[in-house]
Amino acid sequence: MATALGLDLGTSALKAVLIDAGGVRAAAEAPVPVRSPGPGASEQDPEDWWRALEAALGALRADAPREFAAVGAIGLSGQMHGAVWLDGADRPLRPAILWNDTRATREAAEAAALPWLEAAAGLRPGPGMTACKHVWLARHEPDVAAATRRLTLCKDYLRLRMTGEHATDPCDAAGTLLLDEAARDWSDRALDHFGMPRVSLPRVVEGPEPTGRLRPALAAAWGLDAAPVVIAGAGDGAAGALGLGLVAPGEGFVSLGTSAQITITADVWRPAPGSGLQVLAHGLPGLWYRAAALQSGAGAIAWAARMTGRSVPELLAEAAALDPAEEAPVFLPYLAGERTPHDDPDARGVVFGLGLAHGPAHLGRAVLRGLACALADGLAALRGAGGVPAELSVVGGGTRSPDLLALVAAALDTPLVLRDGGGSGAALGVARVALATLEGAEPATFLTPAPEAGRILPDPDLARALAGALPRYRALYRALRPSFAALARA
Ligand SMILES: Nc1ncnc2c1ncn2[C@@H]1O[C@H](COP(=O)(O)OP(=O)(O)O)[C@@H](O)[C@H]1O
Ligand SMILES: O=C(CO)[C@@H](O)[C@H](O)COP(=O)(O)O
Numbered sequence: 001m002a003t004a005l006g007l008d009l010g011t012s013a014l015k016a017v018l019i020d021a022g023g024v025r026a027a028a029e030a031p032v033p034v035r036s037p038g039p040g041a042s043e044q045d046p047e048d049w050w051r052a053l054e055a056a057l058g059a060l061r062a063d064a065p066r067e068f069a070a071v072g073a074i075g076l077s078g079q080m081h082g083a084v085w086l087d088g089a090d091r092p093l094r095p096a097i098l099w100n101d102t103r104a105t106r107e108a109a110e111a112a113a114l115p116w117l118e119a120a121a122g123l124r125p126g127p128g129m130t131a132c133k134h135v136w137l138a139r140h141e142p143d144v145a146a147a148t149r150r151l152t153l154c155k156d157y158l159r160l161r162m163t164g165e166h167a168t169d170p171c172d173a174a175g176t177l178l179l180d181e182a183a184r185d186w187s188d189r190a191l192d193h194f195g196m197p198r199v200s201l202p203r204v205v206e207g208p209e210p211t212g213r214l215r216p217a218l219a220a221a222w223g224l225d226a227a228p229v230v231i232a233g234a235g236d237g238a239a240g241a242l243g244l245g246l247v248a249p250g251e252g253f254v255s256l257g258t259s260a261q262i263t264i265t266a267d268v269w270r271p272a273p274g275s276g277l278q279v280l281a282h283g284l285p286g287l288w289y290r291a292a293a294l295q296s297g298a299g300a301i302a303w304a305a306r307m308t309g310r311s312v313p314e315l316l317a318e319a320a321a322l323d324p325a326e327e328a329p330v331f332l333p334y335l336a337g338e339r340t341p342h343d344d345p346d347a348r349g350v351v352f353g354l355g356l357a358h359g360p361a362h363l364g365r366a367v368l369r370g371l372a373c374a375l376a377d378g379l380a381a382l383r384g385a386g387g388v389p390a391e392l393s394v395v396g397g398g399t400r401s402p403d404l405l406a407l408v409a410a411a412l413d414t415p416l417v418l419r420d421g422g423g424s425g426a427a428l429g430v431a432r433v434a435l436a437t438l439e440g441a442e443p444a445t446f447l448t449p450a451p452e453a454g455r456i457l458p459d460p461d462l463a464r465a466l467a468g469a470l471p472r473y474r475a476l477y478r479a480l481r482p483s484f485a486a487l488a489r490a
Pocket of ligand 2: 010080235260278293
């Protein structure tokens, strides 16, 4: 039976999933370290991506050797907005700069002053966006900029090394600020403005289309029978929807990864300037999506666990053991600034209202509640720009916490649906599209909603408590906004 492989280069780990027409056969993940070599910096070494890829593939091969050897197509997904600068031999010139790096704040403010850009690109310039990083690089590391021959996106670095093809998909390309969303190709006006020649960028290929084959030497080294075709795939903002089979206009999902998103599919390109939302090309032709994009999702739990010297499950267990009536501090999860709804790269994380009785468990509870409030703000922004679905499916590492899911369902006052294979999120999405391409089927025909595996209904008491907490959360940000800006200028 034909099998396909989906790869998702997440911020915390590379995920790999092996499927056939019957569903998921094996799944694996391998961690990728994030480094912060200075204030606002967030970087990864592309060599670590490659090591994680080979480790995850090794685990799949050990789990399902026959199905692994038969892989006929590979789909790629991953974290968006990051930049990899390459020399003439396609070697990275420096570590990749990620979506949650806030150093390009000045460059983002300059780009935000261009009235035409957000309307064409579908998202407001922020320091995370590739084009702003490129301008930052020219100013701060001119030698690297001068040596750069090509620029690629995070998952597309893996493609380049796997196939030799310099290509990306419209969704990931949209996260650069350089895409003409309506045309689903690079915008000449944006390329001219940012001084980025088209030839230096990957060509934009629709998600289900092939972008070459795996190099035969790699296929042999990895233990594959033949060299699989590699499809363009999709940035992780869209690929989760493909894994869930939710691509009908108006359907949506929540992603609780390092970042968090609430994503709703649309079949027309309708930008929403000023809304704080991202309106980007989807992973299938003729589709777009609008998303509330939050800089900190479940990654804030990992941050709190590191701060308190605990593992994520330990911190969450301690938080769950607290008396439910006990007050926790207010947490603003803006550890890397915020996109929706504030578009404020200067914002930072805040723990407000600490008392003598508070300890790690209270911080854990505060973080979960802060994330729930941030998602409530995200849904409010989506509601302001159009309809929101009556229920939302959910993917990502944060779905491992029943407490987080209960809080998010209550804060959004919306049922959350877990679906089969949802644990493989974006990797499953691009694996399904790759399988469709391999079998010559229309991808859309494969995309019926995945069977429901669980449902979290909003608890009325929790919903009331969070509705009461939300005004305090919002007021705290409003009060601190000028101080964040002053701190950034200091
Ligand atoms: N048991 C758990 N409960 C809640 N969150 C968890 C748990 N285990 C891991 N996580 C969170 O999941 C996040 C990673 O999710 P994932 O979807 O893999 O993200 P990414 O795609 O960014 O790599 C981590 O930031 C971590 O905090
Ligand atoms: O922000 C977006 C999309 O706009 C994400 O693509 C992030 O760039 C990374 O995703 P995770 O690693 O948190 O899943």
